[in-house]
Amino acid sequence: MPKGLIRAIGAVLTALALYSLLGFLIVPGIGLRIINQQLANYATTPARLDRLEFNPFSLELTLWGLKIGEPGKEQVGFERLYTNLQADSLWTKALHLADVQLDKPKTELVFSKDGTLNLTQLFKLPASEPTPATPDSKPFPLRIDRIKLADGYLHFADVRPSEPIEFLYDSMNVELKNLSTLPDDNADMTLVAAGPEGGRIDWTGTLSIVPIASEGTLKVTDGKMKVWWPYVRDALPLVLEDGVLNFSTDYTLNLAKETEMVLSNASASIAPFKLNAPDGRPLARLERLDVSDTTVDLAKQHVVVGKINSKNLETWATREADGQLDWQKLFASQPAGRAKPTANDPVTVEAPKPGPVAPSKPWQVLLKDVELRDYRVHLADKVPKTPVALEVGPLNLNVKNFDSLNQSPFSLKLDTGIGKQGKLTASGDVNLNPVSARLNVTTQDIDLRVAQAYIDPFIRLELRSGMLDSDLVVDLKRIDPLAFTVQGNVQIAQLHTLDTMKDRDFLKWQRLGLEKLNYQHGDSLSIAKVNVAQPYVRFMINDDRTTNIDDLLIAQPAGSASKTDAKPAAGKDKPLGIHVGGIAINDGSANFADFSLTPNFATAIQQLNGQIGTIDSRQAKPASVNIAGKVDRYAPVTIKGSVNPFDPMASLDIATSFKRVELTTLTPYSGKFAGYRIRKGRLNLDLHYLITKGQLKAENKLVVEQLQLGEKVDSPDAVDLPIKLAIALLKDTDGKISIELPVTGDLNNPQFSVMPIVWQTLRNLVLRAAQAPFKFIGGLISGGGAEDLGTVSFAPGSSELSPEAQKALTTLAAALKERPALRLEIEGTAAQSSDGPFIAKERLEREFQYNYYKILQRRGEKVPAQASLLKVPDDEKGPLLEGIYRTRLKQQPPAEWAKLSRDERAQKMSDALIDFWSKSEVLLRQLGQERASRIKDFLVDKGQLADERVYFVDATLGEAQSDGRVISPLHLDSE
Numbered sequence: 001m002p003k004g005l006i007r008a009i010g011a012v013l014t015a016l017a018l019y020s021l022l023g024f025l026i027v028p029g030i031g032l033r034i035i036n037q038q039l040a041n042y043a044t045t046p047a048r049l050d051r052l053e054f055n056p057f058s059l060e061l062t063l064w065g066l067k068i069g070e071p072g073k074e075q076v077g078f079e080r081l082y083t084n085l086q087a088d089s090l091w092t093k094a095l096h097l098a099d100v101q102l103d104k105p106k107t108e109l110v111f112s113k114d115g116t117l118n119l120t121q122l123f124k125l126p127a128s129e130p131t132p133a134t135p136d137s138k139p140f141p142l143r144i145d146r147i148k149l150a151d152g153y154l155h156f157a158d159v160r161p162s163e164p165i166e167f168l169y170d171s172m173n174v175e176l177k178n179l180s181t182l183p184d185d186n187a188d189m190t191l192v193a194a195g196p197e198g199g200r201i202d203w204t205g206t207l208s209i210v211p212i213a214s215e216g217t218l219k220v221t222d223g224k225m226k227v228w229w230p231y232v233r234d235a236l237p238l239v240l241e242d243g244v245l246n247f248s249t250d251y252t253l254n255l256a257k258e259t260e261m262v263l264s265n266a267s268a269s270i271a272p273f274k275l276n277a278p279d280g281r282p283l284a285r286l287e288r289l290d291v292s293d294t295t296v297d298l299a300k301q302h303v304v305v306g307k308i309n310s311k312n313l314e315t316w317a318t319r320e321a322d323g324q325l326d327w328q329k330l331f332a333s334q335p336a337g338r339a340k341p342t343a344n345d346p347v348t349v350e351a352p353k354p355g356p357v358a359p360s361k362p363w364q365v366l367l368k369d370v371e372l373r374d375y376r377v378h379l380a381d382k383v384p385k386t387p388v389a390l391e392v393g394p395l396n397l398n399v400k401n402f403d404s405l406n407q408s409p410f411s412l413k414l415d416t417g418i419g420k421q422g423k424l425t426a427s428g429d430v431n432l433n434p435v436s437a438r439l440n441v442t443t444q445d446i447d448l449r450v451a452q453a454y455i456d457p458f459i460r461l462e463l464r465s466g467m468l469d470s471d472l473v474v475d476l477k478r479i480d481p482l483a484f485t486v487q488g489n490v491q492i493a494q495l496h497t498l499d500t501m502k503d504r505d506f507l508k509w510q511r512l513g514l515e516k517l518n519y520q521h522g523d524s525l526s527i528a529k530v531n532v533a534q535p536y537v538r539f540m541i542n543d544d545r546t547t548n549i550d551d552l553l554i555a556q557p558a559g560s561a562s563k564t565d566a567k568p569a570a571g572k573d574k575p576l577g578i579h580v581g582g583i584a585i586n587d588g589s590a591n592f593a594d595f596s597l598t599p600n601f602a603t604a605i606q607q608l609n610g611q612i613g614t615i616d617s618r619q620a621k622p623a624s625v626n627i628a629g630k631v632d633r634y635a636p637v638t639i640k641g642s643v644n645p646f647d648p649m650a651s652l653d654i655a656t657s658f659k660r661v662e663l664t665t666l667t668p669y670s671g672k673f674a675g676y677r678i679r680k681g682r683l684n685l686d687l688h689y690l691i692t693k694g695q696l697k698a699e700n701k702l703v704v705e706q707l708q709l710g711e712k713v714d715s716p717d718a719v720d721l722p723i724k725l726a727i728a729l730l731k732d733t734d735g736k737i738s739i740e741l742p743v744t745g746d747l748n749n750p751q752f753s754v755m756p757i758v759w760q761t762l763r764n765l766v767l768r769a770a771q772a773p774f775k776f777i778g779g780l781i782s783g784g785g786a787e788d789l790g791t792v793s794f795a796p797g798s799s800e801l802s803p804e805a806q807k808a809l810t811t812l813a814a815a816l817k818e819r820p821a822l823r824l825e826i827e828g829t830a831a832q833s834s835d836g837p838f839i840a841k842e843r844l845e846r847e848f849q850y851n852y853y854k855i856l857q858r859r860g861e862k863v864p865a866q867a868s869l870l871k872v873p874d875d876e877k878g879p880l881l882e883g884i885y886r887t888r889l890k891q892q893p894p895a896e897w898a899k900l901s902r903d904e905r906a907q908k909m910s911d912a913l914i915d916f917w918s919k920s921e922v923l924l925r926q927l928g929q930e931r932a933s934r935i936k937d938f939l940v941d942k943g944q945l946a947d948e949r950v951y952f953v954d955a956t957l958g959e960a961q962s963d964g965r966v967i968s969p970l971h972l973d974s975e
Contacts, residue, residue: 024056028051029052036048043123048067075107079104086098094143097142098145102152148174148175152174154168154193165228169195179209186208199222199223200220212254218248225244225270226243242274245268247269258299262299263295267294274286277330284314285314285315286312286314301361312375314375371397372397373394375397377391381453385456388450388453397412411429442472461500464858466494470488471489485518488516491511491512495508502548502551509533510865512533512535514529522576529583538592577618582611582612583611588605605637610626610639632662636658639656640657649694653689656687659684661682662682662683664952678954680708681706685702696746701739702737705737793805793968796960800934816945824945829966833959834960836917839918840917840920843917881910929955
């Protein structure tokens with residue numbers, strides 16, 4: 001072998017040995033020493049690299065055991081960093097790394113109270129010289145075939161919020177393939193991060209450095225919202241009790257020219273979710289919220305949400321006593337956020353400012369389909385004296401095609417429960433700009449008792465029951481100025497109000513229906529027809545001449561009235577036009593009482609039916625009136641004519657007729673003004689009042705049949721006239737008194753009054769009649785039969801007719817039909833000794849029914865039309881008996897009764913009540929009147945006797961027979 005070749009081989013081997021020595025030993029040692037020296041010079045905490053390895057042949061570099069931070073509290077570090085440099089970097093003019101691996105990297109990321117980031121405090125770096133910007137400069141050429149981060153550890157803590165934030169990802173794995181800074185090169189990237197307490201991040205996609213761009217999929221699984229909620233808590237005073245977030249999306253990002261980012265196929269779910277107020281009160285409970293098929297385009301400022309599904313939200317809201325919502329006060333109590341960053345705020349954590357956006361281009365949000373199910377809202381109002389609680393739900397809501405820019409209307413559909421049994425639905429289209437909507441709204445069984453607390457300050461009236469049904473179309477045209485219309489039908493059923501001062505019914509009806517309602521806001525209210533079924537009203541005149549309505553109204557403070565009246569330019573407002581096509585009254589009734597008389601006067605009107613024609617406030621045409629009813633069942637009354645309720649002085653033509661009214665009911669008036677009770681008689685009254693432009697022309701026709709006066713009554717208001725003589729003289733040959741009293745005058749004259757003229761005319765007529773004795777006529781009395789038909793016997797406490805009595809009355813009716821000139825008088829009789837205990841027991845049972853009826857109404861349960869139809873359970877009577885005893889006897893049970901057993905005590909109270917009511921003259925007279933009514937009903941209904949031939953005589957209190965039965969005498973009279 002030539003020496004030159006040997007020397008060359010020796011030189012190569014020597015160089016190879018020196019290269020190996022340098023690469024394997026010297027370079028790693030020097031490199032490790034230099035790295036640790038630099039760490040010692042610039043690190044502010046202990047920092048060290050344990051080992052460095054380099055393979056000069058494969059160009060593989062491995063760093064082992066980097067630790068920065070106090071021992072056991074390292075803030076940055078890794079177990080192993082491996083790189084593999086490729087030789088082609090020499091001729092490709094780009095640094096080429098085949099592989100970069102980082103094993104078990106660890107990072108502690110901590111923000112202190114003053115906002116300082118711990119990583120910025122790890123090194124003391126010298127200030128760098130500013131370098132001029134070079135727009136055409138290119139990034140350092142670099143290609144990495146594979147980057148892998150394995151078993152990473154990231155601990156994040158932020159003590160700046162009021163409640164520190166801390167979370168940990170102890171299993172982070174990242175892999176990138178073909179990463180390059182060369183133009184248009186893309187790297188494939190995969191990231192998986194998980195923590196010990198749940199929560200996982202999956203990120204796959206591509207990454208380009210020049211330009212900066214990325215495309216891929218991001219997924220968050222079981223993210224605990226409590227981790228980052230303190231950031232929200234400092235802005236909103238809401239305490240998160242529970243919340244789990246799942247999120248996934250496809251995305252594209254490109255920063256070549258401007259920030260272009262698009263999220264597509266995005267979906268998110270929150271389940272469950274619980275919010276509390278700072279004091280621990282629950283605010284919201286959500287079972288699940290799902291958002292899917294969502295696209296977000298940052299550059300175009302465009303968001304499209306394909307589907308939102310939410311289920312079982314429960315929330316609470318209260319209007320406090322000062323009128324503010326608790327949510328409103330909750331947010332108002334939150335201190336305002338910082339307007340400017342402080343000096344300690346680290347620059348590294350500030351978000352980059354977005355590029356300028358044209359102010360004329362707002363964000364557009366499209367919601368294609370929103371579906372909320374089984375929501376429940378607990379509402380409370382503490383403003384009224386009696387707090388109001390209202391439950392809303394289950395609430396279901398659908399919204400389709402919502403557009404925040406209002407390029408097209410969106411559709412809305414709502415159905416929800418209101419209170420215990422009410423329902424509300426709404427559906428239609430809504431516009432946002434300008435605000436307008438057209439909705440079909442229906443309600444069913446809305447409990448009107450919720451309004452009780454709001455009417456209490458104005459009227460002493462208890463709303464016992466009332467249900468609202470409606471089918472409406474609400475058309476909102478604009479809100480500034482407000483313009484809307486409401487059309488449809490409304491019905492209020494089972495309305496029942498109670499006079500709380502007298503504990504009596506005041507106003508009620510079975511059903512009130514408004515057909516084809518049309519309300520034009522600020523302009524008109526039109527109703528095609530009003531139907532009222534079974535209306536009832538009670539009207540009473542007190543002993544001081546005030547009415548029960550005056551008693552019910554609560555006087556309002558002067559200040560509140562002035563505020564109500566202080567409306568600017570109210571006089572310029574156009575009055576609301578009211579049009580009612582017609583009013584139909586079906587089976588109405590009323591009670592009237594006058595307590596200014598002695599004895600008190602009371603009567604009832606039943607079977608009230610009729611029509612009222614068209615009422616229009618903008619037309620002078622009067623409305624027709626045609627109403628018929630009966631007084632005390634048998635006496636018909638009619639009201640016919642026309643009237644303009646908005647200007648009755650301009651036009652009124654009303655004719656009122658009362659037929660066969662029993663004059664015994666007018667005894668209080670005859671006693672006060674005539675000085676006598678009325679024993680018998682009937683009244684026919686025809687009144688015709690005609691008003692034309694304030695000019696009155698009235699005709700009053702009075703016909704009294706078979707009038708007989710009773711005993712004399714001492715009355716200071718009685719007229720000093722020969723009343724009995726006048727009556728006898730005014731009767732014609734048929735036993736009738738006919739009087740006509742015409743009245744005319746100018747109603748525009750404040751001195752003109754109708755009643756004084758009527759009274760003076762009647763007084764003059766009586767005086768003239770007393771001076772005409774030739775008009776005197778008498779009556780003939782006859783009767784008789786094979787058997788005694790002059791009495792009807794009743795069992796103690798009963799008004800039922802025995803078979804013997806029915807047989808006798810059947811015979812009597814047949815006899816009277818054979819004698820048409822005869823008239824029958826019925827004298828209802830009752831006896832305290834035998835009737836008292838029975839009627840007292842019946843009265844006690846009625847008290848049980850009435851009080852139990854009130855309890856069921858307050859519970860909101862369905863009740864029959866009358867309390868008398870109820871069956872009171874025996875176990876309910878004991879508690880009711882205590883209240884009845886105290887209310888009716890106006891005293892407490894004797895103290896010694898407290899030692900008795902429950903049954904003995906109840907028996908004592910029951911006996912006391914029965915003893916009290918058995919002595920009631922009012923109840924005894926009512927029984928006598930009922931017995932008279934039963935006799936008449938039998939004669940009319942079974943005996944087919946004309947009702948005008950049967951008269952009532954004032955009920956009397958008599959004595960019972962030896963066997964306890966009570967006799968009601970019958971009297972015969974003729975025309």
